[in-house]
Amino acid sequence: MSVSCVMGRKILGFLFALGSLMLGTGVSGLAQGVSQTKVLKLMGSRFEVTAVAENEAACWNAINAGIAEIQRIEKLISSWDPNSQTSMVNRSAGIKPIAVDQELFDLVARAKKVSKLTDGAFDISYASMDRLWKFDGTLAQVPADSAITRALALIGYQRIMLDGESTTIFLQDKGMKIGFGAIGKGYAANRARMVMKGMGITSGLVNAGGDLIAWGQQPDGSPWRIGITDPNNREEVYSWLSINDQAVVTSGDYERFVMIEGHRYSHIIDPRNGYPVKGIKSVTIISPDAELSDALATSVFVLGEDLGLALINKLMGIECLIVTDDNRLIPSGKLYLNYYKP
Ligand code: AMP
Ligand code: MG
Numbered sequence: 542m543s544v545s546c547v548m549g550r551k552i553l554g555f556l557f558a559l560g561s562l563m564l565g566t567g568v569s570g571l572a573q574g575v576s577q578t579k580v581l582k583l584m585g586s587r588f589e590v591t592a593v594a595e596n597e598a599a600c601w602n603a604i605n606a607g608i609a610e611i612q613r614i615e616k617l618i619s620s621w622d623p624n625s626q627t628s629m630v631n632r633s634a635g636i637k638p639i640a641v642d643q644e645l646f647d648l649v650a651r652a653k654k655v656s657k658l659t660d661g662a663f664d665i666s667y668a669s670m671d672r673l674w675k676f677d678g679t680l681a682q683v684p685a686d687s688a689i690t691r692a693l694a695l696i697g698y699q700r701i702m703l704d705g706e707s708t709t710i711f712l713q714d715k716g717m718k719i720g721f722g723a724i725g726k727g728y729a730a731n732r733a734r735m736v737m738k739g740m741g742i743t744s745g746l747v748n749a750g751g752d753l754i755a756w757g758q759q760p761d762g763s764p765w766r767i768g769i770t771d772p773n774n775r776e777e778v779y780s781w782l783s784i785n786d787q788a789v790v791t792s793g794d795y796e797r798f799v800m801i802e803g804h805r806y807s808h809i810i811d812p813r814n815g816y817p818v819k820g821i822k823s824v825t826i827i828s829p830d831a832e833l834s835d836a837l838a839t840s841v842f843v844l845g846e847d848l849g850l851a852l853i854n855k856l857m858g859i860e861c862l863i864v865t866d867d868n869r870l871i872p873s874g875k876l877y878l879n880y881y882k883p
Contacts, residue, residue: 576592577591584750588747618645618725627719630711630719639709651836661812674799694714700712730752734831744757752831755767772864794821809843821842821846
């Protein structure tokens, strides 16, 4: 997802690559300085990190620091890496609490807040379903109802126990599992921005596999332009946003899915029934915070158009754009005015 990339990772990637090229070669010397971009694979996705600074060396210093920060976070939150704190928590489910870094503890606490806000539509303990719904090409048939019912019993954010005194996380039941697929890239984008801003970079952009945050402006003083991927054709952009200090994050059913007997099952799971969500093709969330945008994009996807839209319209400073399965485009209350040109 993603916007500015939001929605179409590929097209966005392409556009950004184009943008970077223009910035990197043609704009040097303008009022704001020069910009440089690094494209690389991190957290299993295509990332782009762009810095605007007075000279190229300053850009690269900041870009490298931003990338190191993302790699550090990946080590902390990965559930694939058996040595991560997250994997230790998962292995110890139903056995014992695990002491973790304050950072991981806080991330889980914020994830639980989003679960509360969304009445459980967003739930990092959805991950017990990872064992059944596999999107790596190995799933040949829909998992048995009985297996889904068993895994469903292991989902429940209320049973992710946090102890602030000892900074421990305890998953109450054996087999429970947490995963940060719906929030980790947004968090990493926020952190990379923070590190780069701390180094004096007043304009830049981090595109974490389509979850994007931008600050300041392009070297010529114009706002960053973000293309939202067309969920029907990842190679196309269907809408553009001009942003300065915003995160644009998209959840899309086209990102990871499996086709079984002509039906598409996508990677966002409804924690209330254990099945992939239907009804929506993509949700783009615009807010000042990439982690929040990331979490809410997944949440609105699960909540569906009515409840999802009602939630976003209740929240100040957060807008969304939903594309339904039947290709209706639904903007939140203020999006039309601010960003969206049909
Ligand atoms: P995103 O692209 O941000 O919407 O994240 C989707 C990813 O989040 C999936 O690939 C899963 O790893 C994870 N996920 C799936 N369903 C949920 C859910 N209901 N709550 C939290 N995370 C989920
Ligand atoms: Mg998300």
